[in-house]
Amino acid sequence: MIEDIGFWFSYLTNGKHLTWYASFQFTIFAALMGGALAVIFGLAGATMKNSRFMPLRLVGSIYSSIVRGVPDVLFFLFFPLAFEQAVEWVVATQVCSPEAIAAQTAAWPPCREANWFLGTTEYLLLASVSLGLVYGAFATNVIHGALRSVPAGQLEAARAYGMSHSQVLWRIHVRQMWVYALPGLSNVWMLIIKATSLLSLLQIADIVLWADRLGAPNFLPAVGLVHEDWRWRYYLVLFVFYILVTWLSEKGFEAIMRRVGKGILSEARA
Amino acid sequence: QETVRIATEGAYAPWNFLDDSGNPAGYEIELGNAICETAGVTCEWIINDWDSIIPNLLAGNYDLIMAGMSITDERLQTIEFTEPYFPPDPSKFAAAPGASIDFAELSGVRLGVQSGTIQASYAQDNYASANTVVTFATADQAMADLAAGNLDLILADGAYLDPVVAASGGAFEFVGEDILIGNGYGGGLRKEDTELKATLDEALAALKADGSVDALIAKWFDGRGPFFAE
Amino acid sequence: MQGFLDDLAIMAPAVMFNIYFAAASIPIGFVLAVFLALGKGSNNPLINRMSRGYIYAFRGSPLFIQFFMFYSLALSLNISVWRPLGISGFVLHPLFIGPMVLILNTAAYTAEIFYGALRAVPRGELEAAKAYGMSPRQQFRRVVWPNLIRLAWPAYTNEVVFLFHATAIVYFALPVVGGQADLMMTAKSLFERDFNAFLHFSVAALYFLLVSLVIFFIFGLIYQRLMRHLPAQPGIRFVPKWMR
Amino acid sequence: MQHASPAPAGSSPVVELRGLHKSFGALEVLKGISFAAREGQVISLIGSSGSGKSTLLRCINMLEIPDRGDVLIDGEAIKLRGTGASRQIADEAQLRRIRSELGMVFQSFNLWAHMTVLQNVMEVPLVVQGRQRDEVEMEARAMLDKVGIGSKTDAYPSQLSGGQQQRAAIARALCINPRVMLFDEPTSALDPELEVEVLRVIKVLADEGRSMVLVTHDMEFARSVSDWVIFLHQGRIEEEGTPDDVFGATKSARLRQFLNAANHT
Amino acid sequence: MQHASPAPAGSSPVVELRGLHKSFGALEVLKGISFAAREGQVISLIGSSGSGKSTLLRCINMLEIPDRGDVLIDGEAIKLRGTGASRQIADEAQLRRIRSELGMVFQSFNLWAHMTVLQNVMEVPLVVQGRQRDEVEMEARAMLDKVGIGSKTDAYPSQLSGGQQQRAAIARALCINPRVMLFDEPTSALDPELEVEVLRVIKVLADEGRSMVLVTHDMEFARSVSDWVIFLHQGRIEEEGTPDDVFGATKSARLRQFLNAANHT
Numbered sequence A: 001m002i003e004d005i006g007f008w009f010s011y012l013t014n015g016k017h018l019t020w021y022a023s024f025q026f027t028i029f030a031a032l033m034g035g036a037l038a039v040i041f042g043l044a045g046a047t048m049k050n051s052r053f054m055p056l057r058l059v060g061s062i063y064s065s066i067v068r069g070v071p072d073v074l075f076f077l078f079f080p081l082a083f084e085q086a087v088e089w090v091v092a093t094q095v096c097s098p099e100a101i102a103a104q105t106a107a108w109p110p111c112r113e114a115n116w117f118l119g120t121t122e123y124l125l126l127a128s129v130s131l132g133l134v135y136g137a138f139a140t141n142v143i144h145g146a147l148r149s150v151p152a153g154q155l156e157a158a159r160a161y162g163m164s165h166s167q168v169l170w171r172i173h174v175r176q177m178w179v180y181a182l183p184g185l186s187n188v189w190m191l192i193i194k195a196t197s198l199l200s201l202l203q204i205a206d207i208v209l210w211a212d213r214l215g216a217p218n219f220l221p222a223v224g225l226v227h228e229d230w231r232w233r234y235y236l237v238l239f240v241f242y243i244l245v246t247w248l249s250e251k252g253f254e255a256i257m258r259r260v261g262k263g264i265l266s267e268a269r270a
Numbered sequence B: 001q002e003t004v005r006i007a008t009e010g011a012y013a014p015w016n017f018l019d020d021s022g023n024p025a026g027y028e029i030e031l032g033n034a035i036c037e038t039a040g041v042t043c044e045w046i047i048n049d050w051d052s053i054i055p056n057l058l059a060g061n062y063d064l065i066m067a068g069m070s071i072t073d074e075r076l077q078t079i080e081f082t083e084p085y086f087p088p089d090p091s092k093f094a095a096a097p098g099a100s101i102d103f104a105e106l107s108g109v110r111l112g113v114q115s116g117t118i119q120a121s122y123a124q125d126n127y128a129s130a131n132t133v134v135t136f137a138t139a140d141q142a143m144a145d146l147a148a149g150n151l152d153l154i155l156a157d158g159a160y161l162d163p164v165v166a167a168s169g170g171a172f173e174f175v176g177e178d179i180l181i182g183n184g185y186g187g188g189l190r191k192e193d194t195e196l197k198a199t200l201d202e203a204l205a206a207l208k209a210d211g212s213v214d215a216l217i218a219k220w221f222d223g224r225g226p227f228f229a230e
Numbered sequence C: 001m002q003g004f005l006d007d008l009a010i011m012a013p014a015v016m017f018n019i020y021f022a023a024a025s026i027p028i029g030f031v032l033a034v035f036l037a038l039g040k041g042s043n044n045p046l047i048n049r050m051s052r053g054y055i056y057a058f059r060g061s062p063l064f065i066q067f068f069m070f071y072s073l074a075l076s077l078n079i080s081v082w083r084p085l086g087i088s089g090f091v092l093h094p095l096f097i098g099p100m101v102l103i104l105n106t107a108a109y110t111a112e113i114f115y116g117a118l119r120a121v122p123r124g125e126l127e128a129a130k131a132y133g134m135s136p137r138q139q140f141r142r143v144v145w146p147n148l149i150r151l152a153w154p155a156y157t158n159e160v161v162f163l164f165h166a167t168a169i170v171y172f173a174l175p176v177v178g179g180q181a182d183l184m185m186t187a188k189s190l191f192e193r194d195f196n197a198f199l200h201f202s203v204a205a206l207y208f209l210l211v212s213l214v215i216f217f218i219f220g221l222i223y224q225r226l227m228r229h230l231p232a233q234p235g236i237r238f239v240p241k242w243m244r
Numbered sequence D, E: 001m002q003h004a005s006p007a008p009a010g011s012s013p014v015v016e017l018r019g020l021h022k023s024f025g026a027l028e029v030l031k032g033i034s035f036a037a038r039e040g041q042v043i044s045l046i047g048s049s050g051s052g053k054s055t056l057l058r059c060i061n062m063l064e065i066p067d068r069g070d071v072l073i074d075g076e077a078i079k080l081r082g083t084g085a086s087r088q089i090a091d092e093a094q095l096r097r098i099r100s101e102l103g104m105v106f107q108s109f110n111l112w113a114h115m116t117v118l119q120n121v122m123e124v125p126l127v128v129q130g131r132q133r134d135e136v137e138m139e140a141r142a143m144l145d146k147v148g149i150g151s152k153t154d155a156y157p158s159q160l161s162g163g164q165q166q167r168a169a170i171a172r173a174l175c176i177n178p179r180v181m182l183f184d185e186p187t188s189a190l191d192p193e194l195e196v197e198v199l200r201v202i203k204v205l206a207d208e209g210r211s212m213v214l215v216t217h218d219m220e221f222a223r224s225v226s227d228w229v230i231f232l233h234q235g236r237i238e239e240e241g242t243p244d245d246v247f248g249a250t251k252s253a254r255l256r257q258f259l260n261a262a263n264h265t
């Protein structure tokens, strides 16, 4: 019995598992960074959508509808690749000599010197930006909607007493907007958390990749503990992890909501 | 000292896998380190999915692939290979014991392969019309499906299957005839990296000459071979 | 330009797989969702807890993980359960297990939408039904359901589109049988051939966008029919909102 | 406990309330209310905002379940079990039968938004009472004509003005041919002209001998339409009597203050 | 066009409307309205639902921009440019200055939901007028005491009853010390007792000599509070005069019908 516990303890704390545990940091980093960027892009997008200047309005609208119109995975894969290629292309116009281009046999990059090495850090940053861009489009919609849900009377009252545009915007409109935006933003945050499970598609050795490797059946004693297919158990752990994060986030959002919702929400009274 | 980034899959024991401390280990890792040492360069190992291992080489995310990759004409169109570091080795079929499979007219069989391997294209060309070819992202996943009875048959490198079938205690057995496809296993390189190829080939030749390569093969493949010195 | 047309042709069959996955899961997910939503609204503590738990679990975890988990779970039950039943090849086939996981997933999301709508059904209309002596079944059929479906429709439309988008990750998690590759797999393998990210992913995106628009259009038409009783609120409101 | 109502002795009460108590959490809204309405009687409930008028009305058809006390319709008590806040309906079938004799007109009308006016009116006779469609339709059209919106049968509630909605709601309640009509503030939010129309309809109903219980904050309206007026204050009946007594010879100081305010404006 | 109002000759009008027209799409709501309110005068607007009362009030502080016609405050016309539906504010700064002299009390109060009562009252003096916090706070508290909700300073609007919200809204408008108060249906949805309180506040204001324009559907209220009554009908002033004239010696047939209905209940 004691031996069993000892065995499992050392198995679950071997280097492979420790690496797995450590990889949770990638997931958490991507979620936080992606979330922060999504709010920033969302605010920018909503401002553009509300702009009086037609082209800006168009940009905001196209951004939010095109990005929401394609699957998040697709954009998530596309953006880092495209960004890398764009950078390499710009670099290529500066550094590539005709000979170097001629010597290049692969389809990309144009020449070896233009190549940009992407490691885990770079991919992680790109993945976060990519999450921010995708879910920023959703946040744009949420914030835009929230700005419009503030009761017209609240703004009219401010105007009627002589407040200027910016006073109305910042003292009344934006201040009340958060209450209407938060439920939507909380949804977006939940989507971001879930999208972090896709990091392994960008060559990041994240929790999903390790769960697969750890759970895969092993037949060779030389490789480590011989076991059959244990993957679903490892995935179950991730399943529970995500549910826990969701649960924690919900609690967090409820607390924030109670703060901002003071006076506006009827529940806030209770 | 120059750094060479080497990509491997880490899910193809005993060629390459992740050991209990989470680091890459296996035949190719030891060999790669030996080559680097001989050639006087520093090695850095990168784990990359098999699926995208060639594209990422071309994209410049690393310089060398050592991932149990067979040298084929098709791959030679896009990348270059070092001299083989593992002799040509027949591909083999494995199945659950007692399976009666008629290889003369193979039909209605669920055949598992790893996507992007020589076995995958072989199966696609020869068996796809009459059978179901199921492709998996890793060889381990394919083995799991075979073990769980979701596949009738698996086609993979003999050197990969040998230890597995031996260690399975009768859970798997070889069936049918071996097939010789591929020209041995080599390290994948970008075509323009001719200098690197030369360096590595030189080091590899030295290691072959003094028997180190065969010693490593013997160590990792239960002394089964195949060996270069024959 | 030629590359664009070639891609269009290559991906046309692939998009059918995405459509299949969505079409196979939407109707069943819908029915399941109705029961789950009613369960979550039920006063019976057991039914209520179970529905709540189910909805929470499936909304709280990534679909990607659900695919991996259910596939390897199904695999581990293969010899003991599916084999003896003789449904082994069927159960583990991506064309079955894909929609199955999607159904479980979308049912949870849809149930949450329906539950929200259930609570938004005008209390007064329900009280009127009660006050005039309708039975619970009659209340549901005649008053609750017509209100619920109208309230939920815009959100449900979004969910259907999301579900369609979610079909993009099926083959990142499941093995590919024969040549049955979907849009994402096709785009990815095309990309790996010539590194033209902008072309191949854009064509795939175009297909997704196109089908999404068709969904919006069809669901918008239905919404228009559902909202006949509100003349001030034309149903097309939904589509322009999308295009905007 | 039963209060004498000015109805011909001998006729049995159509609605009778016995010692009704109702609390919401710690707030005791009704503290023992008893009264009886006889055939053809119109009873008005008045009182300040929050005094429990709506709650009382909703207790009559068990949309709120009283914590204590009984509601009798035609001498038959609505069966309840349990006590206090956990009190429950004991016999759903009985309640459904009784409810279909109580035609309630809600303060906010509560017309079913997804049905036309005609469908709204026909719904209960068809679905609950299981009557013939032809017959019901004829009756419904006649009823809509009677309340003066015969031309609006195919409109949806959202296409009607407030007064029209109000009248559609009355027609819906009437078409189930109830023993008793329950009205909650039938003239709130109507302009003076629309108020007159509703008043006219209610008078016609009273003349037909239908019993009614109605809640209103319009004293003029209460005076002109009812046989008996009940003033609720802090969950109790503070004063009741004929309109002439209540408005003419007010006894309670609280009611006098309340009426004063009403006259003042 | 200017109508004679019964104010001491010589005092100049605080609010003056000249030939105001306003359409919503094809619907012409105001068809040429002119009147003037002098210092300390209380003007009531009456008329049936949809007759354009609220629209007229909202035109005074340009929450709706009239298609034609001018609004003059203290003899200064609010500058507009363009014509018809595309007419726009010409001078934002002027409008802001003028608006802060017009204290509007909205029909639905429009208290800022995210601020306490005290913050609501102090917001405009602090933010728009840039006054000292201490001074403003003292004044605000005094004002809230005056309207009788001094004990509710730290409550949020959602925690107040309707009557209390109404009074908070009045305090907010008063605290900007406006030349003119604009009230939209200040007693709608209040029970008789609350109505009396609001009436009292308005009378105090009138006694202090503040000008007021108010919209109401309560004839009694209009009669008791105003110096001048204007009856709107189909976008025009159908009749106007002192309360005694308008209610006592009604000339227009339409108004007589309207008032009849009001008396009938």
Ligand SMILES: Nc1ncnc2c1ncn2[C@@H]1O[C@H](COP(=O)(O)OP(=O)(O)OP(=O)(O)O)[C@@H](O)[C@H]1O
Pocket: D024, D027, D029, D047, D048, D049, D050, D051, D052, D053, D054, D055, D056, D217
């Ligand atoms: N569901 C409920 N939960 C808690 N309190 C309630 C509920 N319904 C009513 N109340 C409270 O009960 C009291 C009486 O409410 P009721 O609606 O019966 O008043 P009312 O006399 O109809 O007033 P009004 O004239 O404003 O309609 C009020 O204080 C109200 O806040």
Ligand SMILES: Nc1ncnc2c1ncn2[C@@H]1O[C@H](COP(=O)(O)OP(=O)(O)OP(=O)(O)O)[C@@H](O)[C@H]1O
Pocket: E024, E027, E029, E047, E048, E049, E050, E051, E052, E053, E054, E055, E056, E217
């Ligand atoms: N923003 C708007 N767009 C279109 N029509 C409007 C708008 N605002 C008001 N109207 C219309 O203008 C007319 C006058 O409206 P207004 O609100 O001024 O009426 P009112 O006299 O205040 O009526 P009530 O007594 O019901 O408040 C109505 O028919 C209304 O439907």
Ligand SMILES: [Mg+2]
Pocket: D053, D054, D055
């Ligand atoms: Mg009430």
Ligand SMILES: [Mg+2]
Pocket: E053, E054, E055
């Ligand atoms: Mg109005």
